[in-house]
Amino acid sequence: MSSNKTLTQQVSEIIVSTKFDDIPDAALDIASECMLDAIGTTIAGASEKSGVGRISIEYAKQIGGSGDCTLIAGGVKVSAPAAAYANGTMCHALDYDNTWWPRNHPASPTIPATICMAERQNSLGSEVLRAIVLAFELQGRMRVASIGRNSGGIFHHPGISGTMGAVTGVGTILGLDADQMTMAFGNAGSRAGTMTANHGTMTKPSHSGIGSQMGTEAALLSSLGWTASDDIFGSGGFYDALYGEGRSDPPVMLKNFGKPYRMVDPGVSYKLYPAKYSIHRSIEAGILVAKENDINATKIKNVDIFYPPTALIDRPEPRSGLDGKFSIQYGAAAGLLDRHVGISTFTDERRFAVDMESLLPKITIHEDDSIPADFPNSWIIVRVTTYDGQTFEKKCTELKGQAGVPITRETRLSKFFDCVAGAISKKDAETVVAITEDMRNVKDIHQLMGILRNATPH
Numbered sequence: 001m002s003s004n005k006t007l008t009q010q011v012s013e014i015i016v017s018t019k020f021d022d023i024p025d026a027a028l029d030i031a032s033e034c035m036l037d038a039i040g041t042t043i044a045g046a047s048e049k050s051g052v053g054r055i056s057i058e059y060a061k062q063i064g065g066s067g068d069c070t071l072i073a074g075g076v077k078v079s080a081p082a083a084a085y086a087n088g089t090m091c092h093a094l095d096y097d098n099t100w101w102p103r104n105h106p107a108s109p110t111i112p113a114t115i116c117m118a119e120r121q122n123s124l125g126s127e128v129l130r131a132i133v134l135a136f137e138l139q140g141r142m143r144v145a146s147i148g149r150n151s152g153g154i155f156h157h158p159g160i161s162g163t164m165g166a167v168t169g170v171g172t173i174l175g176l177d178a179d180q181m182t183m184a185f186g187n188a189g190s191r192a193g194t195m196t197a198n199h200g201t202m203t204k205p206s207h208s209g210i211g212s213q214m215g216t217e218a219a220l221l222s223s224l225g226w227t228a229s230d231d232i233f234g235s236g237g238f239y240d241a242l243y244g245e246g247r248s249d250p251p252v253m254l255k256n257f258g259k260p261y262r263m264v265d266p267g268v269s270y271k272l273y274p275a276k277y278s279i280h281r282s283i284e285a286g287i288l289v290a291k292e293n294d295i296n297a298t299k300i301k302n303v304d305i306f307y308p309p310t311a312l313i314d315r316p317e318p319r320s321g322l323d324g325k326f327s328i329q330y331g332a333a334a335g336l337l338d339r340h341v342g343i344s345t346f347t348d349e350r351r352f353a354v355d356m357e358s359l360l361p362k363i364t365i366h367e368d369d370s371i372p373a374d375f376p377n378s379w380i381i382v383r384v385t386t387y388d389g390q391t392f393e394k395k396c397t398e399l400k401g402q403a404g405v406p407i408t409r410e411t412r413l414s415k416f417f418d419c420v421a422g423a424i425s426k427k428d429a430e431t432v433v434a435i436t437e438d439m440r441n442v443k444d445i446h447q448l449m450g451i452l453r454n455a456t457p458h
Contacts, residue, residue: 006231007250012181014257015138015168020130020440027261028440030268031132033412036436037098037270038091038111039072039452040419044274045093045205046073046457047423049347050322052093052202053457056209060086069116073423073455080117080220081213084166087112088212092158092205094343095325096274096419100403101266101376102143103277109162109211110135114169117216119449123173125435125442133261135169138253140262145252146243159194159207159214160242166215174223186228188218189238199276199312200323266376267403270412273341275324277375278313279331281396285382286335289394297337297355299386303363305332306381308371317360321351329363330356332382342418376403423455 005013046053057074064071064078071078072087091097091108098107111132118128142161167184176184191214194207222228232238239248273283282305289295305328307313315327324330324346334345337355344350372378383393401407413433420429428451435448442448 006182006234007253008185008229008231008233009178009182011138011233011253012178012185014254015134015172016176016178016181018130018134018258020126023130023133023258023261024264026264027133028129030263031129031136032436032439034098034107034136034263034268035111035115035128035132035439036416036433037412038107039432039436040416041094041096041108042072042087042091042112043423043452043455044096044343044419045090046455048090048093048205050202050320052205053090055202056086056089056093056206057457068120070119070449070453072112072452073457075454077453080113080120081217083116084113084170084216085206085209085213087116087209088166089206089209092208094274094346095205095276096271096343097208098271099269099277100140100262101269101374102146103375104139104143104157104161105208106136106139106162106165106263106268108208109158109215110139110165110169113166113212113216114173115445115449117170117173118445121173122444125439125445127173128442128445129439131169131172133263134172135165136263136268137258137261138168139165141253141257145250146239146248154195154197155242156194156196156199156204156207159211160192162208162211163188163192163215163218166212167218168215170216170219171222174219176219176222180222182230183226183228184218184222186230186232187221187226188215189229189232191218192238193242196312200315200319200326202322269399269403270401270407270415272399272401272407272411272415273331274343274346275331275341276313276326278310279326279328280399281378281380282307282328282332282382283335283341284399285380285394285396286332287339287341288396289382289384289392290336290339292394293384293392295336295384295386295392297359299388300336300359300362301385301387303332303336303359303385304383305329305363305365306368306371306383307365308373308378308380309367309369310373314365316363316365318351321345321347321349324351328365328380329360333359333363336382336384420455422458424451
């Protein structure tokens, strides 16, 4: 690779030169798993109770015209950008899509856009998997290159690195060459930026839709000859603007790209609760301390939560069920009260139920600087004191599904079937599983997309 190439050009050359046969089976298998997980969370997101899915579908129909890309659970095909927006938004609507470290949601900005473009282009399943692996890898490299792992604190990563992941996935399906991919990245640099100030609102899940749509548009424009900076990842470009000058090391993007692929090492984290990942340990600890000690919630005098310095999750009185997804207090309370947390936990009905209203004021949080802030090495303690003076506590370290803590195929499928129940038939759900698990041999994905298109929100 020529040393006089810009950083962005070098990244683009690596992406377009990576062939399907260059990618190890382990990465391809995980890409198939991530695809199924994303499909499940998208279909479930179409029925999100505050209306994120319903409005996204209606909006895509209004702006999307008559197109050739499936609007999941919408019953129609619309334009690629419209489908990318709605499907990406629905994928993240429940905050149930996967994550990893450094923090990002790699699937929701990329997989919906990639599979819709694959439908449009009549792509082979092997090309879909290749595109997903590369889209994840590009995002992971970008997050590692942002030296402060929580850097870009006012920005939410699905609309930043996720936008570039969408460029990679869609651009790969379109068959962009290195020059076109470089131009697409440059164009996308002027389209990125979603803000954490919108956490707990309907706009937050749209960050994945925005990243998905903007990456799709940038790739499509590049395929038509649109030009942009040839070094958006270089000095004075994307990193300096969105992560802060001096807070990144962009050349890290090139270092050992795909050796190993980051979806293999450190791996992907699958969410087993539909909420911000930072509150999952409080949920798990709440469930376990209640179950192990058979705690009667009416006997609870107070609850103390000890947790690491973490932004955006101290919400003692969530404004809605949706806002509860970002409240460490609400997560612990739901675990203690219900001993189970699922999609219905984060409805307004559950948020404002009498028992929840009674327990939330009893919860005090304690930010503990001695607890590591980096998620893989962190922990949370939930301590319950009852009116008769007894104290019970649970420390949660590892989470099932966390990168490095694998879950079984049965657990993954259980989540998927739960997500799609009532929206597609059991037979169709089993067909989706069969197609995604054999994706490398699939000749086209039209049967799959037809099932997704005709899913029924409920």
